[in-house]
Amino acid sequence: MTTGSPPTTAASAVSDDPATDQPSNQTSTENSRVKLKLEDLNWDHSFVRELPGDSLTDITSREVLHACYSRVSPSAEVENPQLVVWSESVADILDLDPKEFGRSDFPYLFSGASSLKGGLSYAQCYGGHQFGVWADQLGDGRAITLGEILNSKSERWELQLKGAGKTPYSRFADGLAVLRSSIREFLCSEAMHSLGIPTTRALSLVTTGKLVSRDMFYDGNPKDEPGAIVCRVAQSFLRFGSFQIHAKRGKEDLEIVKTLADYTIKHHFPHLESMNKSDTLSFSTGDGNSDVVDLTSNKYAAWLVEVAERTASLIAKWQGVGFTHGVLNTDNMSVLGLTIDYGPFGFLDAFDPSFTPNTTDLPGRRYCFAEQPDIGSWNIGQFGLALSTAQLINKQELNYALERYGSKFMDEYQAIMTKKVGLPRYNKELIGELLNNMAVDKVDYTNFFRLLSNIKSDSDVPDKELLVPLKAALLDIGRERKEAWTSWVKRYRAELSSSGISDEERKVSMNSVNPRYILRNYLCQSAIDMAEQGDYEEVRRLLKVMERPFDDQPGMERYARLPPAWAYRPGVCMLSCSS
Ligand SMILES: Nc1ncnc2c1ncn2[C@@H]1O[C@H](COP(=O)(O)OP(=O)(O)OP(=O)(O)O)[C@@H](O)[C@H]1O
């Protein structure tokens, strides 16, 4: 199949044969040894088996005490569900035969209308700080885990349907998701993965065939939208809030913090269980003291440090590509250091450190682009406090983890920015001045860095031609700003000359970290507009483009364009939490 005619019925999804629709970079599927049918997946339900569950089974919204999860089945109403888009590289992780996407019952199985053989579904209990305020119990109000799969490499992968119906954690809401937000989640998960950024993945997106009412702008004018369900895949969906909720409840639930931490370390950080004195995790505080915290003597402290470092590394990567999450509440922070919950996210177009894509965040801009590194630290602090309340770590260990967060972030961020400008070592002044110039002139973050690799250092260029390679990104700058940019380019060229790296070599290296294509909100919106009319071609094409973000893709240049004027209407670049 080309991305041509979209399947309009479950039957046509079969004749369209998604299995033959291989993106050109998906050779991994061919290399995989095992290709299983859905019925033959190797399920293993460690979460349900090893952790305390809810003793009640009803799905009325309620406080769920002394439990990490509630057993619940998908219950979203479904009528003639359709497969909108699918990811063969995620199927590959699961050892799933990509031909399975073409099964006529696939949309039924992945909307939860039929049960997958071997599944054991549940919703997780978690809490969270929302916009800095403790919100108490939240939990999977619309995500239902189907279970965990062990693949042929003995990796554990959790499958989860988002929008599959009510759970005890749904509070006042309907347990459902709409096509608009599901397309955004599906495409961005896969786009982030291809950018090399840790993330939850997305196996499939199906429409439910039912309408869902949403008041997108909270203006009292709800609209009916098509319902949809994404099947998300991650090694675990455990969040900071999964631990916080039990620590906040105190007393007997403190023991659950420990049980859950033991579970998480056993399955997802097993290297921390076998630490011994010869491991080099003890440290020097940097102020002349040393060995104040010996991490080898406390696996929970070592774990916290690793979560802190993974989070720091994740956020450094976000800053590198201009990704703004939009809702960095502690319930949206993965303990594995994955990007989780694609709600009102946005990639930077024009560089603006105060950019937030979330209208709910506008008053304080707590979650704006420039604040993300500090918010990551604040969130680690809250996670650490939960471990400390359960007496798994002490205050000193928490402080140490925060320090490691800071140093890891700076190391990674500097390394990323250094690669982005193609220099052999970090140059704070040069990069600082560049970002300042970009903010003043609202320069497109993605396109600028891509163009920067066209600057040559091995030839003489008259001053008035220095900006020519950057012209496409600097079209709107006034005359007075040309001077600032010319002076920066001169200094940059001088640095390049002394770097000893050839222009060709540098270009290849820069283009491997500066994407040509990012999932701009307006691109998502175009695909959503078409999908809402029943045409899924653009969603599929966008997926393919975003699977190769660093490659120049002939014929796809339009996907690298700046947002058109219509993109600035509410709901395209600015979204609320409502989805
Ligand atoms: N339509 C809904 N029905 C029930 N619960 C919902 C709904 N939308 C959000 N929630 C719940 O509200 C809380 C905060 O929502 P948030 O927007 O962070 O999450 P989400 O997008 O639903 O899920 P996730 O974090 O799993 O991607 C979560 O507990 C979530 O399950």
Ligand SMILES: [Mg+2]
């Ligand atoms: Mg969430």
